[in-house]
Amino acid sequence: MIYLDYSANTPVSQEVLERFCYVSQNFTGNPNSAHKAGEQAKKLQDEITLSISSQLNVHPEEVIYTSGATESNNLAIKGIARSERHTGKHIITTPLEHPSVSAPLTALQSQGYEVDMVNIDRSGKVDLEHLRSLLREDTVLFTVCAVDSELGTIQPIEGIVNILKNFPNCRLHLDATQAVGKIPFDFSSADTVSFAPHKFYGIIGIGVLIKKKHLIIEPLIHGGSSSSIYRSGTPTLALNSATETALKIALENQPKRYQKVEKLNSLLRAKLSEYPKVTINSPADAIPHILNLSVQGVKGKAFQQALSEKGVCVSVKSACSTDNLPSRAVFAVSRNRKNALSSWRISLSHLTDETELERFIEIFDSCYKEITSL
Ligand code: PLP
Numbered sequence: 001m002i003y004l005d006y007s008a009n010t011p012v013s014q015e016v017l018e019r020f021c022y023v024s025q026n027f028t029g030n031p032n033s034a035h036k037a038g039e040q041a042k043k044l045q046d047e048i049t050l051s052i053s054s055q056l057n058v059h060p061e062e063v064i065y066t067s068g069a070t071e072s073n074n075l076a077i078k079g080i081a082r083s084e085r086h087t088g089k090h091i092i093t094t095p096l097e098h099p100s101v102s103a104p105l106t107a108l109q110s111q112g113y114e115v116d117m118v119n120i121d122r123s124g125k126v127d128l129e130h131l132r133s134l135l136r137e138d139t140v141l142f143t144v145c146a147v148d149s150e151l152g153t154i155q156p157i158e159g160i161v162n163i164l165k166n167f168p169n170c171r172l173h174l175d176a177t178q179a180v181g182k183i184p185f186d187f188s189s190a191d192t193v194s195f196a197p198h199k200f201y202g203i204i205g206i207g208v209l210i211k212k213k214h215l216i217i218e219p220l221i222h223g224g225s226s227s228s229i230y231r232s233g234t235p236t237l238a239l240n241s242a243t244e245t246a247l248k249i250a251l252e253n254q255p256k257r258y259q260k261v262e263k264l265n266s267l268l269r270a271k272l273s274e275y276p277k278v279t280i281n282s283p284a285d286a287i288p289h290i291l292n293l294s295v296q297g298v299k300g301k302a303f304q305q306a307l308s309e310k311g312v313c314v315s316v317k318s319a320c321s322t323d324n325l326p327s328r329a330v331f332a333v334s335r336n337r338k339n340a341l342s343s344w345r346i347s348l349s350h351l352t353d354e355t356e357l358e359r360f361i362e363i364f365d366s367c368y369k370e371i372t373s374l
Contacts, residue, residue: 002312002360007149007178007290007347013201013249020203020242031235032225045227045235048244055247056187056210064209064228065240069177070100071220072194072209073143075231076173077104079217080141080192081113087169088138089113092131094120095332096148101175105143118142123283124153124333132163139170146179146193150317150329150345151282152290154179157189171215181250182258182289191215202246206239257350262288264348264357271361277372281330281343289349292330294342298371300327304344306367312360316344 023044029037031045046060053060066072081091093105095117105115116134119127126144135142142164147154157174164170171191179185181200187193187210196207211217211230223232227240265288272278272293281292295303300316307314317327326340334340346360 002356002363004346004348004352004360005313005315006349006352007199007345008315009198009204010201010349011351012198012203013246015249016197016202016242016246019245020238023238023241027237031227031237041235041237045237045240048237048240049227051244052208052240052247055244055251058187058210059213061213061228062210064211064230065226065236065243066207066209066231067205068198068207069098069175069194069196070207072196072207073098073100073173073175074104075209075220076192076194076211076217077101077141077143078108078220079230080171080173080215081108082218083216084140084169084171088136088140090136090139091115092118092134092139092142092170094118094126094144096120096124096150096153096329097143097145098149098175098177101143101145120153120332122333123285124148124151124329126155126160128156128159128163131160135163135167135170137167137169139167141171141173143173143175145175145177146185147176147183147287147290148329149178149290150327150343151292151333152178152286152288153283153333154183154285154287157186161189178287178290181247181254182287184254192217197243197246200246200250202250203239203242206236206243208243253350258288260350261348261352264288264352264354265291267354268346268348268357268361272364275368277368279334279339281334281339283333289347291346291348292343293346294330294334294339294344295368295372296339296342298342300342300344303342303367303371306371307363310363310367312363314344314346 027041029041031042049060119130173192174190176195180195191212193210198204219230227235277296279294304316327343330343331340
């Protein structure tokens with residue numbers, strides 16, 4: 001099998017798994033229990049949060065553990081919208097968002113919130129002038145992915161932050177799920193930031209929301225005390241500790257891993273560009289981990305299936321989209337419905353090796369010849 005879908009999920013690293021097992025086996029107490037075992041667990045919980053917060057350069061109180069980036073996005077978006085409802089009900093977003101951002105926005109629309117879509121340019125970047133023109137006194141939130149999951153476009157965060165400075169009622173939420181561990185990321189730039197460690201060799205089932213200390217948001221899940229008042233439930237100590245380890249490894253190795261992936265991406269782009277019916281949809285300055293392409297006249301799903309039959313795993317749209325509609329992100333940049341319907345995504349890792357890519361190209365070549373000659 002050739003796995004080229006690392007933006008959907010990554011394999012758990014041995015060190016992370018060992019940490020998870022160690023904490024699961026050695027810390028039985030609930031961190032909220034007032035006995036020795038509970039105290040030990042609470043001490044570890046605090047150490048983990050302190051370590052995560054110092055790695056991200058944020059305050060420990062700003063770290064909220066959730067079940068995944070989907071929950072983190074929901075918590076930030078609904079939480080801000082609901083707590084700010086007396087200031088306004090206007091929200092701005094982009095056509096590139098993952099369903100875990102666009103779906104809560106749709107839900108809010110049905111509750112009377114107004115959602116505007118900012119224009120993006122041909123590389124998928126937010127049109128800053130258009131953003132400025134959409135912002136109003138009652139705009140309470142601008143939510144955007146720092147890096148989008150389909151094209152790999154990196155958003156001009158600094159430019160966005162500068163514009164928002166003139167709109168103090170508007171909070172900024174960044175979905176950094178495809179950014180953390182892949183590129184340097186400044187957590188202080190936004191009011192809330194979401195990510196999940198299963199995208200950087202951590203474990204599935206946990207996500208993180210970084211929320212500015214003084215920002216009040218309405219929780220999604222109400223219940224007993226936890227490590228944060230914003231998210232109830234017994235603290236997931238072993239998952240939290242595994243996240244700390246995954247984060248440490250990812251951040252320490254980020255530049256080295258990036259270089260390797262960049263080299264693989266250049267190789268892939270060069271090879272794929274030799275095919276006349278191939279359009280590369282990812283912009284040249286996208287993160288190298290993501291390469292989105294279309295084979296003209298062939299539905300993305302059909303090409304994915306042909307590759308899958310030969311043991312290659314790539315994805316069509318985001319793994320979380322189940323419909324058979326054209327990719328909204330690819331349509332937004334190419335303005336071409338057929339091209340968007342033909343698009344699919346290769347996502348790379350530092351674990352990918354050149355031999356694997358060469359074998360992929362051979363398989364791609366045979367699928368291309370078979371399908372395009374039909
Ligand atoms: N946001 C982005 C940009 C993603 O790529 C994903 C997953 O693919 C998510 C959010 C959702 O993450 P999770 O599966 O952890 O809920």
